[in-house]
Amino acid sequence: MARANGRVAALLHEYAELLAIVGSDAFKARAYEKAARAVAGHHEDVGGMDEAAIRSIPNVGKSIAGKAAEILRDGTFQGLEDLRAEVPEGVRQLAAIPTLGPKKALMLYRERGVSDVEGLLDAVNTGKLRGLRGFGPKTEQNILAGVSLMRRAGERVPLNVALKVAEEIVAAISEIPGCERCTYAGSLRRGRETIGDIDILAAASDSTPLMERFVDLPQVAEVIAHGDTKTSVRTYAGLQVDLRVVPPECWGAALQYFTGSKAHNVRVREIAVRQGLKLSEYGLFDAESGALLVADTERAVYERLGLAWIPPTLREDWGEVAAAAKDELPTLVEVKDLRGDLHSHTDLTDGVATLEDMVAAAAARGYEYYAVTDHAPDLTMQRMTLDKAREQRERLRELQQRYPDMRLLHGSELNIAADGSVDWPEEILAEFDVCVASVHHQFRLSAAEQTRRLIRACENPRVHVIGHLTGRRMGRRDPIDLDFDAVFAAAARTGTALEVNGGPQRLDLKDEHVRWARRHGVRFTIDSDAHSTTQLEYVRYATLTAQRGGLTSDEVINTWSYQRFSEFLERKRSAS
């Protein structure tokens, strides 16, 4: 079963939101928010901790530890239930709309009786918000745009959420006697950035025990359909999960079929047809005689069609079938190729783990080098100062003694101002081993302005990496407008790496931008942007995205030996 941390953090977070809506002490709401983040990012499973141990988590005091214990025992806590009774669920959803917040959500509810998103749209469209203090025409436009942004994220869930659910279910199904194989397929196996529903595939001669166990899993809230070969359920998190059970002998054909994408499968079936063959989830057949040719492994199916096995992350009909026919598929970068992480935060700025804990967690991943890149002073809310940065550097240098096998790099995540300048002057930047520069505000400049801004950042000799280039946050914020060709060309020309950020709401660059940028000869990093020890694993999602972009390890600088990697940084300094 998953760590209890996520569950506890979710309820603390909900409580914080409700406190903000009902207008309690803002600092109290923030205390719950901080505690939720601390619990979510804590390295130990709170499910196995007593109240005193929970209290030892930073930013969790007596009161919140008590509530966490209550959650572990009862699944909720009284204070939360009281507020839930006071504030309709829909009002919380209103506060989640970009540009709305707790205050405006409550105002809509109190003054106009708006208690869900539908009601809000109706109120805007029928002019019911006219005259409401603080709600002018621009606000109405922003509401419509915000709802549209959320709707576009739709019912889909982030990759990481779906992956966790799928892995739990696959583990449970795999344990059932008679289950010979089990894995997830569909868009999840292809590593898409969001997932609509989860497809689980299992191989067994007798499907009955698997189906029976599946509908009984603790995650299952509702059974949508229940048959011999396919059963669909909805989890408590609202995710639809389909389990399909196939005979073991057609595992490969079924996995190929259910992994998709649809466009990829159409392309592959066309090739089969041209060869007088027929491909289905049951196998590859001779079209004329109907004789089964192969079905047991994916590789055998592809090979019988004259194709190299195609990694699932490439199966989007973006040219991978033609490449497979010519045996020209790239050897994709994998998580195990990563020798370092170049973007992470500690509690000196907005991370929740100490420098020591982050370094220890990075070492546990087996990295050869690891950069701590806390925010620089322009993100004023983080209150970074030069003194603090230098003191952190001293601590890191001392820590280095304890990690002879991992090179500790002192870095900074710089903030790119609207004019393309960054927080610190050249001589200060020179003190850092590595600098990631990112956009954190001014998201609405014109494409021309954003392009100038980013090109100037690339041209800074002390900027080695551009972090999360487009600044998008799925369902929350659109990407900035850019002339991508111009920025990619500048990155390639100046030897500035572009980051594939693994934050599940970011995944920025996204797959298509990676493909686009690599045509310019850009180098990349695969980074976690971790704000806690557990988030170091976000490189997993960045790697899937990089794979979808077709990246090989040769294009990703943090798969390189430290020697080669440091030469890349050095060239940047001297070239620009």
Add this chain to the structure above:
DNA sequence: GCCGTTTTCGGCCCGACTGTTTTCAGTCG
């Protein structure tokens, strides 16, 4: 509500931006 201490209270994420306002509240990062 948490935390640190010049410790049992007082400060806590602060400044910019937006849209509304006509001096500021709400939202965001």
